[in-house]
Amino acid sequence: MSDFIAVDWGTTNRRAWRVEDGRVADMMHDGHGILAVPAGGFVEAAAAVRARLGSLPMLMAGMVGSNRGWADAGYVPCPATLDALAAGLRQVADDAWIVPGVSTAEGSRGDVMRGEEVQLLGAVAAGLAPADALMCQPGTHCKWARIERGALVSFATAMTGELFALLRDHALIGATMKGTVIDGPAFREGVARSGEGDLTAALFGVRAASVLGLRDDADAAAYVSGLLIGSDCRAQVRVGETVHLLADPALGALYTAAIEALGARAILVDSHAAFLAGIIRIRELQA
Known part of the structure; x- marks a missing residue:
């Protein structure tokens, strides 16, 4: 070569x-x-x-x-x-x-x-990564890909990162989303809440939680991130599955936490x- x-x-x-x-x-x-x-x-x-x-x-x-x-x-x-x-x-x-x-x-x-x-x-x-794998590339537009026998056979794009940015910068709940996003109790709460299947209602709940003093506004961004990433992962990951993540350490840590909370395993690449x-x-x- x-x-x-x-x-x-x-x-x-x-x-x-x-x-x-x-x-x-x-x-x-x-x-x-x-x-x-x-x-x-x-x-x-x-x-x-x-x-x-x-x-x-x-x-x-x-x-x-x-x-x-x-x-x-x-x-x-x-x-x-x-x-x-x-x-x-x-x-x-x-x-x-x-x-x-x-x-x-x-x-x-x-x-x-x-x-x-x-x-x-x-x-x-x-x-x-192995020749048969589920792979994920988190980001503004998160890619989920199925590899079989070394070939890319199917994939799906989720607007996870873009939705977070739009909510933070333009939505009603954005005023409360000024805190940092880390893997902590608020993020894990969002991942768990994402399993209830009513994402849009859960998102409005961020506003209600702020008005009623049910959650510290400093935790709102992490909670919303957990909701979105949790919903993203639930749509693609099966219990017991291994996901190979092509991600930077910070975003990889969030996806790893969500994937493991769903009973699967994550490997950073x-x-x-x-x-x-x-x-x-x-x-x-x-x-």
């Missing part, structure tokens, strides 16, 4: 690594996501990465391949593999390619991802190591 630059280019952030002989030799991380790139500016933005990491071929994944990025790289349908992603690479310059996303559709219900597929399949390729393993394998497979 020849040396190259691997780029995880998202909406607001960008990470890039110079890979030599299959190993990371240098890296950079900045806030120059696709929203920071002006129209027609991706060639110049890529040149800036090369100025920092070297004049090498570039293999990119993430929202850079969306219709708001450098070019629409399309989607590979489930079941998806690293081989299929390599076969679907979109060339955008003489020495630059974008990995396609993955899609799934069943009747009128569909879903899409960009960038997460490299992490998911890379985790399996690196031995960080290094998402950056998973991405690198996936994109290096795609580079090896590149025609």
